[in-house]
Amino acid sequence: MNSLYKLHRFSWDFLDWVFPPACSGCGRPGTRWCGECAASVESLPEPVCRKCGYPLGKAKKCPDCAQEDFLFTRATALYIYDEPVKNALHRLKYNNDLGIAEIYAASLADYLKKLAWPIDLIVPVPLANRRKKERGYNQSGMLAYPLAMNLGLAYSSKALSRQRETESQVDLNGEERRRNVAGAFSASTEKVRGKVVLVVDDIITTGATMQECARALLTAGAREVYGLSVARTAKRLYDT
DSSP states (O other), rough: OOHHHHHHHHHHHEEEEEHHHTTTTTTBOSSOOOOOHHOOOOOOOBBOTTTTTTTTTTSSSSSSHHHHOOOSSEEEEEEEEOHHHHHHHHHHHOOOOOOOHHHHHHHHHHHHHHHHHHEEEEEEOOOHHHHHHHSSSSSHHHHHHHHHHOOOOEEOOEEEESSSSOOOTOOHHHHHHHHHHTTTTTHHHHTTOOOEEEEEEEEESSSHHHHHHHHHHTTTTOSSEEEEEEEEEEEEOOOO
């Protein structure tokens, strides 16, 4: 653990002491992420697609990969997008509950160590300018920056950027999501050329956003692109 990350952790511990937190998952006082919520989260159940991380359940083929030739080398997530993670990520995005990002970043770091991906650079999925002004921060950056510090890897919030505003993806279906983010991102050749880049987001749904981030990064000269998020939706988990 490097000194910068130790300072980062100490800062959060100090804030917890001065301003006692409540659990982001259930609201229980005294901790940002209580033991009960930590024990109740569901990891991605095997088997999962080795390309996009989709939980296959009884499906023999990945339905997302059948619809999209993904450009990233691999993408995956820590958990199924369900309670209490769903509530915690909602609070991170819309209620300024930034402390949970540090908790999840530590878990992402442990997971990434197990995956042993050859990452050179970590970047967050860029937030639309309008939403960033409204919130004052990018929730993906709040995850990606401490993750990079923890692992001693390079981080850049400017290597990947949005070149146009997009609608919220929340109520869009798969095809609408793909159209909404098509060509929405650009990348800095100076920052990514020849590098293996990890793109970090809070949630992966259809993989459309991760796909367009990978497209921009590869176009700018990145050698490979991987994707990692806290959660992955699994509405069709038991499709046959």
